[in-house]
Amino acid sequence: MADTQRKLGLWLIGASGNVAATIAVGLAALQRRKHAPVGMLTEQPPLDALPLRPLKDILLGGHEISTRTVAQTAQALATESRIFDHELLKAVAPDLRTFQKNIRTGSALGCGTTITRLASRKMNAGAANARAFINQVRKDLRNFQSRNKLERVVVINVASTEPRSPRRKSHATWAALSKALSQNTSPLPASSLYAIAAIESSMPYVNFTPSLGVDVPAILELAVANNVPVMGADGKTGETLLKTVLAPMCRDRALQIDSWVGHNVLGNGDGEVLDSAANKSAKLETKNGVIASIAGYAPQVRTSIEYVKSLNDWKTAWDHVHFRGFLDTQMTLQFVWQGCDSILAAPLVLDLARLADYHAAGNQGGVMSHLACFFKSPMGTRQHAFGPQMKMLADYAAENLVRENESNPPQHRKAKARRKRRIPR
Amino acid sequence: MADTQRKLGLWLIGASGNVAATIAVGLAALQRRKHAPVGMLTEQPPLDALPLRPLKDILLGGHEISTRTVAQTAQALATESRIFDHELLKAVAPDLRTFQKNIRTGSALGCGTTITRLASRKMNAGAANARAFINQVRKDLRNFQSRNKLERVVVINVASTEPRSPRRKSHATWAALSKALSQNTSPLPASSLYAIAAIESSMPYVNFTPSLGVDVPAILELAVANNVPVMGADGKTGETLLKTVLAPMCRDRALQIDSWVGHNVLGNGDGEVLDSAANKSAKLETKNGVIASIAGYAPQVRTSIEYVKSLNDWKTAWDHVHFRGFLDTQMTLQFVWQGCDSILAAPLVLDLARLADYHAAGNQGGVMSHLACFFKSPMGTRQHAFGPQMKMLADYAAENLVRENESNPPQHRKAKARRKRRIPR
């Protein structure tokens, strides 16, 4: 019993999506020691020095709008995208079933017609209004925690991208928003309602998608008032990650970027949703600002996304960087990134869950800007360059380690076996 | 007269090569305000805050083994590589003639048969032994300084790559080396003899090539004893620059590098020299260690170089990075870098000249490891990651700026017009 009280719940919005299924398969694989934790920052220096929640103590739950099960999603990823071995799927099948039992029906409120089409009929019946939906989510979260005797629950949004929402007056203060939530038309899309439910439940909320989520003044006001950690938006997994190391390189070498064109092709559900112009625009907005912010001037930047079914969960990004050097000579850098979206995202979500858990454990709330390196549009900072972002995270780790050591001198702590190899195979 | 005493001489080994010709055309273009200083670190923050030698006060000279003139090289670069406008060449013709007058015949001692074939006959007659050659170089340098009333001379090696030299016992101490220099067979290749000549003349020496240069214990001993600043080796201009931002990204994201293959094709004289296996091995040695040093483990790294005549002064590097992420899923990053070698190198050489000059002006000598960001194989540090290297340079600038301000309070200094835009066009 004492043991279960040390468990962390990770509640995923979009619980049967590709990212969630990969988190489920991967977490189980790590818990069962089938794979080394490649791709996880919290398992290598400097973060592995922090007393983070052990992976074995993390339990999954979530909301989902489609009727597809996690196991079905995992099976499809194995067959079509060839990212899981069928042997592995067999080994983790019991874990997926446990997860499935903790999945509740979510809402596609304000998610656009493309996403709504994916939703099950039952879901669409929906709650009477935004407040009613929030209350339902709070109840789901509370039940998850009590039934599983969890010390804490972290809520992370890994659902499909919503269309860009219009800003409204009621977003300005919690007083105004609070009132608007009870009206017939929701003033916010689902991602933000989940955020409110989490914060009202004193559960940290992280938005791994470009959807609106917690990025509303009124909701931030609530998070600060309740001292709940929040962060977002949009996981930085591939093309943008490269941009945020290559653009600083150009700047530091005084090479002038004339244009930066990125073309992304991807074949998963996310791609299908993004193919709808409305949902795409939200994504591109977070992708385009990065270069100008780093360079300090505004080169021509174009980013395009296309849904190419045959790629399944794989994404290929081609970027063409046209820059000029000495005597205004133009030169070119191109890169092709062939990555698997879910494989790149899943370990980062586990990292974020542990880091948000740790932050809350230290009684710290508000925007976790020290996690900027995980996001395309990090909240609470204008720093987009990846190197300095990593420095922010390392500084955070160092400061907290000092604090840990002061309040809890080494001789009294359990010896912590330090991993020898950075990335074991 | 007082004015000429404030001039800096930049003495280039390989004075009619592509890099030297580009430095000459580019420096003249900047002095004549035909182009903005794109590609120069010393013209943007934070280095532009240091009281560096103004570009207008730099004068060129050098050693050369071929009979080709700088103007001929520049003309060929304009026609074949299309990197200079013929109008510009006309405008700077007088400057190239001035430079040409300051060029003396060099030596290809120990440079391998490929380079020796490029040398003029007169040069090959050569000096009786290494010491005699060093003394000849010292005389050339002294004459250059006195004739042009230069406050200081910086010597930078931009000549073709020599074959890797064997280490000898006499390299261990200056006492031993000093003796060996007077024997019939030179214990060192030309690049090191130039370095000795520079250091004995109290002139800073920088090796922008992978040749041996100053990287000999005995020569470093001499440099420290004489308090002369030295640095090298091998300018980091293209493929390796990218490696040193991309490998840290992989490491920081816990993505395991399985293999890193780089294939370089280039068509200039440097490429022709590198095509000879002996000279190539020296180059590849400096290129291959970087990844393992950054990653902390040793992925399979392969780098190959091929001479492709039609590319002229352009270099294309294709790199294929095979890495694994979560659940050991393999993914791929490829990049294609199409850069012009001389255009990339020239502004960095000007930066190095100014920074070595500044260091010497502050009465500082020895290895300038704060310049690591300029080199593939930086001396005096094991730091290969570009971000931390830039930090070392920024820290150096900040410390020296503090010192400047203390010894020379702002109210007494001439107002320094700060540039507004980072990279003007």
Add this chain to the structure above:
Amino acid sequence: MADTQRKLGLWLIGASGNVAATIAVGLAALQRRKHAPVGMLTEQPPLDALPLRPLKDILLGGHEISTRTVAQTAQALATESRIFDHELLKAVAPDLRTFQKNIRTGSALGCGTTITRLASRKMNAGAANARAFINQVRKDLRNFQSRNKLERVVVINVASTEPRSPRRKSHATWAALSKALSQNTSPLPASSLYAIAAIESSMPYVNFTPSLGVDVPAILELAVANNVPVMGADGKTGETLLKTVLAPMCRDRALQIDSWVGHNVLGNGDGEVLDSAANKSAKLETKNGVIASIAGYAPQVRTSIEYVKSLNDWKTAWDHVHFRGFLDTQMTLQFVWQGCDSILAAPLVLDLARLADYHAAGNQGGVMSHLACFFKSPMGTRQHAFGPQMKMLADYAAENLVRENESNPPQHRKAKARRKRRIPR
């Protein structure tokens, strides 16, 4: 005088555009023997065996809507795109002036707002209606021919792409169209009005752009009736050329194409015009059908075009071909094409002029489907594969050569010096 009667006039619609300027510079360079005819099919076997019009006997004229001169365009191409040497421009300056004298003000009727914005004010005053405009063009053409004593004039459209025009009932027959041309609103865009003017003047017309041009039943009816050779549409210069050799390769090897994504970035005026969605759609329509036509089934094909100013006249196409082989294993082919649009198009336009001239000389009219290999959307054939298209052209050459030899036995013909090397430098 007899000599001038053997001259051919090449009338270019879009006479100051990049393609036209490159034709002018290039034709002059060839006439002055400054360059070998690289890129011209009519200068190598098997076409060089046909008694085509010598290059020295071709004279340029054309219509243009902007006020920019050919020399200005050529100068900009030299400076910004680095495709001409300034020395060459000096040498051919008189030829450009001669061409300029033969340029008349054109019309942007139905060319869309993006193109119209480029037009000079004088032009926009325009003709009262379509028929009046046609008559004005006919007069311009007639004057060009008589003033220069030309044996024949070929009209080729190299102007910016018009928006896709709606099909109308009046397009069905010449009788109906003829009537509609006199009404207030033009039933056709400018490209088609030029085509009518050419055909009514018994001058061959070739449409090198994706604009409507001659591809209207009523106009084809007129061409056949008047026995005037016509052809189009849209020069196959880069990405599509590659598609039409790579897709047949996949088909012949039974490799199944799952998806084919092409992303084009280009920076010239054409790119700027195509950036407008309306004009872009016309272009993409001709680009997308090719794969399905060759493969015999319909893979997912996506082609996108973006205007990237810094590229000037250079175009980069990135294509990602996802195909499956044995046991349904998916594999990938990517290519990057970095070509200069005008440089690729210009020699083909000269080829087309000579081949249309030759066809007309043989008293042949109608659609010249044997020229399919030059076009993205060839008229009169469904053959898109480049190999078979080349076969059609070779067969045409062989047949005509037989005819030539029969009617004009070798012993009576002037000896034709055969070129030895295919592509001299």
Add this chain to the structure above:
Amino acid sequence: MADTQRKLGLWLIGASGNVAATIAVGLAALQRRKHAPVGMLTEQPPLDALPLRPLKDILLGGHEISTRTVAQTAQALATESRIFDHELLKAVAPDLRTFQKNIRTGSALGCGTTITRLASRKMNAGAANARAFINQVRKDLRNFQSRNKLERVVVINVASTEPRSPRRKSHATWAALSKALSQNTSPLPASSLYAIAAIESSMPYVNFTPSLGVDVPAILELAVANNVPVMGADGKTGETLLKTVLAPMCRDRALQIDSWVGHNVLGNGDGEVLDSAANKSAKLETKNGVIASIAGYAPQVRTSIEYVKSLNDWKTAWDHVHFRGFLDTQMTLQFVWQGCDSILAAPLVLDLARLADYHAAGNQGGVMSHLACFFKSPMGTRQHAFGPQMKMLADYAAENLVRENESNPPQHRKAKARRKRRIPR
């Protein structure tokens, strides 16, 4: 019994290699209707009109020098290269066992130290001399045929590449060679001894590797004398296939190839063997001549191969084509081919087996130059361009179909169900 007399034996040299294992898995998958025959030319027009041996009537056997079983190789390909589903492997396990029973110990005579190291000890004991080895192979082949009641056996070499063998005087005539075979030192490498054994057994022999095989005047003399069909060398599966469609495109468009650089990285056993310089040179020799042969002049061509372990059975080829067009403007085409070697090769080997079988059935012998499209170095023709090679094959099919129809009028033949779709899924 009558039925088994209609079976074809396919005897693979290198029977446990990746290609052979993929043939085995794939043939079984097709026989069990688990996959459509993607990648096979003989299953689509025009070849599917010929009365070729049905896939269900092909039985596998072979020689192998290592102790690895086919099932082990297949398992490794599934796990490391992710090209087979584990479910599929289970389904075809009985077929692999049947194949395994028909595998005999081969020889690594003259295969170089890298290959010899792979061989089992038992094998290395070896035969007394070349003739003894040939006789042993003949016995193995005879037993395979009689035990399985096969109508015919085709021998195809899919073993690792041997080092380039020196040409000897005894290679000139069968009389001379015949004598040399009985001496202590073998005058030929293993690939040629297998070829002799096959020909002496009246079994068609095809060399799918760059090894010497049948390409020896004396052996060809024997093949003609015995009227046995033979062909080679070196399957054209990837980079070279692309070269032979792209180089003709350049030639047909009069674009001058200045240089063509190809860099291949691959991680399978073949790659490991090729990494040894001696074996590599044999491979590169067949790769480099192609461009010059097609272009009609000799551009700079460089092809390099590197063994990159992490790629397993996948091969990535990067090709950089530097070409010049009008006015000598240089442009660039690059491609990246990411293919799986075994997946590409296996269906072609099945095609070759059926086509050699058909040729022999028609009582035709000697070099099958109509199969040129399958090879990097086709025997009996100088045609390297893929389009014309396909034409040769189509012509062969058409001629034989006419013959079939004449000798065997349609009304008497069994109705042949024609496949509707070219490539079913």
